[in-house]
Amino acid sequence: MxxxxxxxxxxxxxxxxxxxxxxxxxxxxxxxxxxxxxxxxxxxxxFNEEDEVGHRVVRRDARPELHTAPGTRKFLISQRPLQNVEVYAGEFDPGSSTGDEPYTHGDSQEIFLVIRGRITLWLGPNGSAAAHVLEPGDSVEYRTSVPHRIVNESDETAEVLWTVAPPTTSS
Known part of the structure; x- marks a missing residue:
């Protein structure tokens, strides 16, 4: 920054x-x-002057939650201060999305993995975005500078995981 x-x-x-x-x-x-x-x-x-951070356990119910679009929940898995990678777990209720417009954040490498459910990931600006329908176990890798949007068009809650390196800290 x-x-x-x-x-x-x-x-x-x-x-x-x-x-x-x-x-x-x-x-x-x-x-x-x-x-x-x-x-x-x-x-x-x-004020922490230690370069090395020890093991840190985060219980599921203690994950910091980021405020996101209605019907979605996003939790920080990697702990602050973010050093080399940021990891988020997310849930999308049926019909929910990251919003109507694609978004970007920094210019890092992002890997998006579907754990449960079915997600449509749109990559590219509106009007020319490519749709990728992802099932459990499917993943896609892209730059965070590429406009992207996530939609759960299925009738079940989807669970996903984002991994971003280096951290963009603005997801």
Whole structure:
């Protein structure tokens, strides 16, 4: 993330973020919370100087949930701070989708896997998108910069998994 992008997300000036990064100024707790949130971290993560992260177990009922479109649920599997990969589990109720418009996020490699149900994955901009009907065990790999949209046109809840590397932190 660029200094300007972080500053915009944290509602701060780019010069303040730059000075803070270089140790030339200090910050309030409120500002640290906004910076951490913009980076997908906790305030404690900002002070963690360990390069190596140990084993981390996340129970299904303790997964952080991301707010998504109605009828869909998306859970973060990989734990923050995201270092090398981000992994999400998702559920799509019958008839639900990621929205009417395809979306993009960064320019990383994404692998999408259907665990249960049947999903239609549209790749490409509206009007020229290719439809891929995916059954359990099917996967597709694409760049996150390619517009994509997911639709559950079946009559059962679908369960999916996304793996993105390197992390885009804006899914």
């Amino acid at each position: 660029t200094v300007r992008a972080l500053a915009a997300e944290a509602r701060a000036s780019a010069s303040f973020i730059s000075q803070l990064e270089r140790g030339q100024t200090s910050s309030s707790i409120g500002m640290l919370r906004r910076i951490a949130s913009a980076l997908g971290l906790t305030v404690a993560d900002l």
